[in-house]
Amino acid sequence: MHHAIEFHSHHATTLCFGKRQRQPQGQLLRIAAGMALLRLGEQELLLTEGDGCWLPADCLAAFTPLRDCRWQQVLISRRLMQPAVSGWLESTPLLDALLEQLASWQEEKSWQGPYGDRLRVLADELMRQPLQMQGRLHPLQQEWQQLLRGEAPLEASEQLAQLALQWRLLRADRLLKGGQKMDGVLRQLGYRDELQWQQDLQWWQRE
Incomplete structure (x- = not known):
């Protein structure tokens, strides 16, 4: 069943060739380990461990996880308030804690229970964080x-x-x-x- 806010954890055991596509929801992509490439317009962005990038609904992009990349994806329905432009998202202790809890969640994933509560807090936290035009320079x-x-x-x-x-x-x-x-x-x-x-x-x- 699809909810207004969804959380998914992924692991690419091999190099995956991403295709340009549009996602009907806004999405946060956060790299938990490894590396990935994000093709956005004419830019080819490198995402490494700890990087987060927000893509608004209907944004045309190609996400290419490199081998052994682990990442988290948060999908937010366009019915909810969300950033209308793409950008880098700086991590916060609360955001990190929520994503780690959701990634290791073993209990029932009920929208009406603690799991759903964390999803709603996560969406609120995303709205509070200003998006950056550039990622971390390392x-x-x-x-x-x-x-x-x-x-x-x-x-x-x-x-x-x-x-x-x-x-x-x-x-x-x-x-x-x-x-x-x-x-x-x-x-x-x-x-x-x-x-x-x-x-x-x-x-x-x-x-």
Whole structure:
């Protein structure tokens, strides 16, 4: 049964190729562990552990969880008051506590009981928090911006290496679905041959 406010926990055991789509409800995406990419307009945003991003109802976006990403999703019906624009949401102790409680909830998930009470408090807390135009700036985020510009970092952390390999697969998927020839895509993205691309794809999509 669908309620005005819903909470879901997710885990991507493999790299998942997100498609651009519209959600009929407003939604909060919060990364509990790992990394994800969010394609919003012309921007390709990197979300890491602790990051939260709000998307209003009918916002066209593509959410791509990278391998072993764990995230929480809060869906809020457009019937309820909610932010009308997208943005980064700064975490608060109350927001973190509510999300952690809901993620580990073992009792009955009744809208009329304690579970529903927490959902309503969560929605109220979301409304109180101002949205930010930019996310947290940390070394991996800076390295990601370099990667988007085609710049090679002086040193690649393990996280950046994992991000770069999966980003290359994601770009290949988009280019191929856009009608480009395999040979041209492989050359553009630096794959030695089609076998290397297939091996990389199998590795990151392996359970």
